[in-house]
Amino acid sequence: MSVQGSEGHVAxxxxxxxxxxxGVSKTFGRGEHAVLAIDNxxxxxxxxxxxxxxxxxxxxxxxxxxxxxxxxxxxxxxVEVRGGRTALMFQxxxxxxxxxxxxxxxxALRLRGVERxxxxxxxxxxxxxxxLSGLAHKRPHELSGGMRQRAALARSLAQxxxxxxxxxxxxxxxxxxxxxxxxELERLWRDTGLSVVFVTHNVREAVRLGDRVxxxxxxxxxxxxxxxxxxxxxRRIDSPEVSALAARITDSLRFESA
Amino acid sequence: xxxxxxxxxxxxxxxxxxxxxxxVWNATWPKLGAVGVVLLVWQIVVWTGWKPSYLFPGPREVLxxxxxxxxxxxxxxxxxxxxxxxxxxxxxxxxxGIGLGxxxxxxxxxxxxxxxxxxxxxxxxxxxxxxxxxxxxxxSETAILFVVVLGAAPAxxxxxxTGVDHIPPILLRAGKMxxxxxxxxxxxxxxxxxxxxxxxxxxxxxxxxxxxxMAGELIVIIATRPSLGARLQIAREFxxxxxxxxxxxxxxxxxxxxxxxxxxRLERAVRRRWGLLDPAGG
Numbered sequence: 001m002s003v004q005g006s007e008g009h010v011a012x013x014x015x016x017x018x019x020x021x022x023g024v025s026k027t028f029g030r031g032e033h034a035v036l037a038i039d040n041x042x043x044x045x046x047x048x049x050x051x052x053x054x055x056x057x058x059x060x061x062x063x064x065x066x067x068x069x070x071x072x073x074x075x076x077x078x079v080e081v082r083g084g085r086t087a088l089m090f091q092x093x094x095x096x097x098x099x100x101x102x103x104x105x106x107x108a109l110r111l112r113g114v115e116r117x118x119x120x121x122x123x124x125x126x127x128x129x130x131x132l133s134g135l136a137h138k139r140p141h142e143l144s145g146g147m148r149q150r151a152a153l154a155r156s157l158a159q160x161x162x163x164x165x166x167x168x169x170x171x172x173x174x175x176x177x178x179x180x181x182x183x184e185l186e187r188l189w190r191d192t193g194l195s196v197v198f199v200t201h202n203v204r205e206a207v208r209l210g211d212r213v214x215x216x217x218x219x220x221x222x223x224x225x226x227x228x229x230x231x232x233x234x235r236r237i238d239s240p241e242v243s244a245l246a247a248r249i250t251d252s253l254r255f256e257s258a
Numbered sequence: 259x260x261x262x263x264x265x266x267x268x269x270x271x272x273x274x275x276x277x278x279x280x281x282v283w284n285a286t287w288p289k290l291g292a293v294g295v296v297l298l299v300w301q302i303v304v305w306t307g308w309k310p311s312y313l314f315p316g317p318r319e320v321l322x323x324x325x326x327x328x329x330x331x332x333x334x335x336x337x338x339x340x341x342x343x344x345x346x347x348x349x350x351x352x353x354x355g356i357g358l359g360x361x362x363x364x365x366x367x368x369x370x371x372x373x374x375x376x377x378x379x380x381x382x383x384x385x386x387x388x389x390x391x392x393x394x395x396x397x398s399e400t401a402i403l404f405v406v407v408l409g410a411a412p413a414x415x416x417x418x419x420t421g422v423d424h425i426p427p428i429l430l431r432a433g434k435m436x437x438x439x440x441x442x443x444x445x446x447x448x449x450x451x452x453x454x455x456x457x458x459x460x461x462x463x464x465x466x467x468x469x470x471x472m473a474g475e476l477i478v479i480i481a482t483r484p485s486l487g488a489r490l491q492i493a494r495e496f497x498x499x500x501x502x503x504x505x506x507x508x509x510x511x512x513x514x515x516x517x518x519x520x521x522x523r524l525e526r527a528v529r530r531r532w533g534l535l536d537p538a539g540g
Contacts, residue, residue, distance in 0.1 A: 071431060087435060094432040097532045098450045107446055111437040141533025159436055 017044035018083025038221035052210035060221025084162030093148035102136030108158035146177035347406030355414025363422035384409035384470035409470030417459010421452025
């Protein structure tokens with residue numbers, strides 16, 4: 001595992017991680033049909049860190065998120081989450097279509113045991129944060145793809161999670177919408193102090209957002225390389241520094257998937 | 259900053275409300291036209307002299323008879339008796355169907371045990387149950403209820419099972435991440451997500467219930483309960499073709515009314531809410 005860029009940009013002391021995977025392997029299926037999805041992955045997510053996982057499809061990126069989210073159990077190894085609750089955001093916004101945007105957020109609050117009298121103000125504050133003020137009464141299908149993802153982000157925040165897991169959340173959006181959502185996500189991350197694990201196959205996006213980028217090899221997923229991103233924020237996705245690091249990671253990615 | 263996204267899909271259903279009267283007229287005239295065509299064809303068949311008019315009377319005889327039977331209260335009374343049976347049987351079928359559907363959709367063992375049986379029951383013609391029903395319960399209200407429930411409950415159960423099976427897994431995962439567990443999961447995620455298909459099942463179940471009920475009323479005739487089916491049967495025995503056709507028209511009209519006023523509206527409301535309806539074409 002090589003470490004590039006400046007060392008210790010994100011200091012991760014032993015045991016001070018918001019979430020850790022220790023030698024985690026995950027196999028799906030049994031017998032001859034068994035598929036090893038990820039193999040011996042050891043990974044710490046620091047408190048307040050923005051960690052990006054990149055890799056070709058089939059590298060087990062989503063499996064890692066599901067393990068941290070508790071949706072899957074590891075076949076071997078340990079998964080520890082110390083930094084509080086996790087919320088998971090998908091490429092598809094996964095808003096409940098039968099509820100308005102506002103009600104989607106209220107349901108998240110309700111399921112977290114927030115008292116009813118606080119729903120209204122919290123909902124409005126979250127919508128405000130996601131730049132969706134005044135759209136509480138809209139149904140998900142009435143929104144554009146970018147707005148849906150913002151609403152999903154607001155709903156994730158309503159889950160009062162301290163670790164936000166994002167599974168290619170902007171993968172289906174056009175480039176301009178995505179750029180703007182990068183800015184907003186970065187702002188939210190700064191303001192809230194969340195730990196973020198962001199999965200993407202878009203290397204530039206990973207460099208644009210992450211404190212650290214972890215490159216995974218495919219079939220089975222293993223940690224291939226780790227890159228610390230010491231480019232000062234705010235970053236632009238088309239800046240020369242981002243492009244240069246992205247090019248380096250892409251080269252490694254090609255090598256890994258070859 | 260939201261220049262690109264400032265305009266959401268502004269073509270919601272609320273934007274296309276012409277005057278109420280015009281909407282009603284637009285929905286009504288094709289139906290009225292169809293009724294007119296049916297009456298015309300009927301009259302033409304009568305004019306050809308295919309059957310003597312005491313066996314197959316035309317609309318000019320039947321419609322006044324219908325009016326007469328409605329006005330003297332007999333058809334209304336018969337309809338109420340029949341509808342009451344229909345509603346009770348249907349309600350029971352919904353309760354049983356939901357219980358059955360919920361159990362089968364959540365248990366793999368139950369599914370492999372009785373999943374295909376439920377579909378099989380649905381294809382079983384309800385009239386085939388009547389000999390058994392009459393043996394078990396004699397010619398009674400219970401016999402009719404038994405067959406109505408057997409006819410309708412599988413459709414309710416199947417609607418629910420299909421609905422649960424077709425919930426996008428991502429919604430279940432989202433619900434799980436939001437902390438929806440146990441009863442809350444069913445209340446806030448599973449049931450609402452399955453609702454469109456469940457409504458389809460309810461609609462189908464009503465059609466089955468109504469058919470089973472008519473079959474039942476032809477077979478199980480209780481002297482003190484002059485239902486629509488009993489009227490049909492008695493009219494046949496007395497060769498009262500006009501009375502029979504008048505009752506048939508009422509049966510048809512009740513079926514259409516319930517389907518379009520209750521289920522048609524329910525289905526559209528749910529589909530619109532779930533975003534399954536094309537606002538332009540819907």
